[in-house]
Amino acid sequence: MSAKPHAMLADLSHDEASRQAYAATLRGYTMGFLSDANRVICDQVVAPAVAAKGLTGREADRAVVKGMEARDEHRLWQVFSQTWQDLIWHYCMDSVDRQLPELVDRFRDISASAQGSLTLDPDLPLPRYQSAADNHRFPGSYHTETRDDDVRQGAVLDRAAHTYMGNALGGEIHDRRGHTLIAHIRERFPDLKLERILDIGCQNGASTVPWARTYPQAEVHAIDTAAPCLRYAHARTESLGARVHYGQQNAEHTDFPDGHFDLIVSHVMLHETTHSALRAIFRECHRLLRPGGVMAHLEVPFRQELMSPWMKVLSAREGRYNQEPFWIGLTGADLAGIAADAGFVDARMGFQTTVGNGVDAAPGFVPLEKGKSDLSNWFVLSAVKP
Amino acid sequence: MSDPKTYDPMRARVPKGERPTFFDDPSIDRLWWVTLALLGEVTTLRDRLDAHERLAARHGLFTAADVDTFEATEDEAAARAAERQALVERTLRAITIEVEAARRAGAEGQRRVQEDEDASPSGAG
Numbered sequence: 001m002s003a004k005p006h007a008m009l010a011d012l013s014h015d016e017a018s019r020q021a022y023a024a025t026l027r028g029y030t031m032g033f034l035s036d037a038n039r040v041i042c043d044q045v046v047a048p049a050v051a052a053k054g055l056t057g058r059e060a061d062r063a064v065v066k067g068m069e070a071r072d073e074h075r076l077w078q079v080f081s082q083t084w085q086d087l088i089w090h091y092c093m094d095s096v097d098r099q100l101p102e103l104v105d106r107f108r109d110i111s112a113s114a115q116g117s118l119t120l121d122p123d124l125p126l127p128r129y130q131s132a133a134d135n136h137r138f139p140g141s142y143h144t145e146t147r148d149d150d151v152r153q154g155a156v157l158d159r160a161a162h163t164y165m166g167n168a169l170g171g172e173i174h175d176r177r178g179h180t181l182i183a184h185i186r187e188r189f190p191d192l193k194l195e196r197i198l199d200i201g202c203q204n205g206a207s208t209v210p211w212a213r214t215y216p217q218a219e220v221h222a223i224d225t226a227a228p229c230l231r232y233a234h235a236r237t238e239s240l241g242a243r244v245h246y247g248q249q250n251a252e253h254t255d256f257p258d259g260h261f262d263l264i265v266s267h268v269m270l271h272e273t274t275h276s277a278l279r280a281i282f283r284e285c286h287r288l289l290r291p292g293g294v295m296a297h298l299e300v301p302f303r304q305e306l307m308s309p310w311m312k313v314l315s316a317r318e319g320r321y322n323q324e325p326f327w328i329g330l331t332g333a334d335l336a337g338i339a340a341d342a343g344f345v346d347a348r349m350g351f352q353t354t355v356g357n358g359v360d361a362a363p364g365f366v367p368l369e370k371g372k373s374d375l376s377n378w379f380v381l382s383a384v385k386p
Numbered sequence: 387m388s389d390p391k392t393y394d395p396m397r398a399r400v401p402k403g404e405r406p407t408f409f410d411d412p413s414i415d416r417l418w419w420v421t422l423a424l425l426g427e428v429t430t431l432r433d434r435l436d437a438h439e440r441l442a443a444r445h446g447l448f449t450a451a452d453v454d455t456f457e458a459t460e461d462e463a464a465a466r467a468a469e470r471q472a473l474v475e476r477t478l479r480a481i482t483i484e485v486e487a488a489r490r491a492g493a494e495g496q497r498r499v500q501e502d503e504d505a506s507p508s509g510a511g
Contacts, residue, residue, distance in 0.1 A: 014433070014434060014437060015430050015433075015434060018429065018430040018433040018434065019426055019430050021429075021433075022425070022426040022429045022430060023426065025429070026422060026425075026426070069408070074408075075408040075409050076418075078406075078408040079408055079409070079414075079415050079418045079419075080418070080422070082405075082406065083418060083419050083422045083423075084422070086419070087422065087423060087426060089401075090399075090476075090479065091426075093398070093399065094476075132402075133402055133403065134401035134402045134403070137401040138401065139397070139398055139399050139400050139401045140397055140398040140399075141402075144393070144397055144398050145390045145393065146390060146393050146395075146398050147390050147393075148390055150390060152398070320406075321406045323401065323402070323403065
């Protein structure tokens, strides 16, 4: 086994590593062979039959899902999709639970001599979109605490991100989403002066760290509603030698002063909110930015208007079976329009080439219609506070 | 926020909501889960066996023929039994979760029936 990138990452025994490798293999079979067969059946048999009946729009989308769900090969794909995901959670939880007391001790030790900070607010109410569902069917979601000074949920997520996505997010350090958004800012706003940066919905800090490392002279803040993730993020970040100030806050209404930040970012967070929370978050970003400041949100590389019938079935699965109730809403939302409503100007939606996958330089930030529905790029919305 | 003092171990093992099923008979979904988990244990075991055989060969320690005639000591057998138990529990998790939920619901129902009986005039009289 290769050396761990930081002290907080849970160890894997031989068998734990084998089980995770198996989960990745099962995912590969499901998302490769089974998914491809379903794609062909959907796009070439089921969707044309629906179209032949004269159905269009949402009605057609629903009819395609219904047509697919009546087929055994699709039911198999559904069962396999759900099982590999549940297995990943269980395998990662088994591994983290075995060493949780040591991880909590490590958090306490690191935290005692930190260069950044951690400010928790045990009385912060959890927004309903966080308490109502366990996103991705992650048992206990981001916020459940199993002991004092708990870091469990953060530790499980840090392991699962690697098992779940393989190397697509950047291996065990999975910092490619952060680096991709940094590349976006450098491309679109090369002259933006960065003294204070805020990352909202930072989870375990995997995307926050690249900001702190790339801009060591800047003051980097990061907020989330989930204490176990924040504790883990704090110790993880310190262990990686970066300085970040973490706080337990709701991005819809924070306690930072007006005009405090030059840049506010988020990484694959907005799709776990709601239509109204999204608007509230954009309004809060507007309040927190100085004139000329920028907000930039990186999201899943899928847009409803670009989807094939099969991609729409995949997308429906997220909302219906994977406890991602806002998945379809967000991937169909006019985020540029919502940003304009919140007072932003120069709002643009597009796809930013993923940094670190071997094609760093080109094509950079491209318009929506040139995006690809895969992890070679990420959706980005960015806008300026006038 | 959740409170560690009132934390239910099931909360951190089972996601909210019902587990979706896709076949007409949900038993088939369950069986797939068990089967795919079992496949995971088999592949893990294969990996482990492979590690043993390669380490043994690398150090010139033993051969496959020695494995064929192996007899466990009492302690070794007990350790094997514990590992076997853990493997069975991992593999049957789908069933454990459902049956435990049903047991809890059953225990809750029984408690309510008992309380109703205790509270009713005939029960008291």
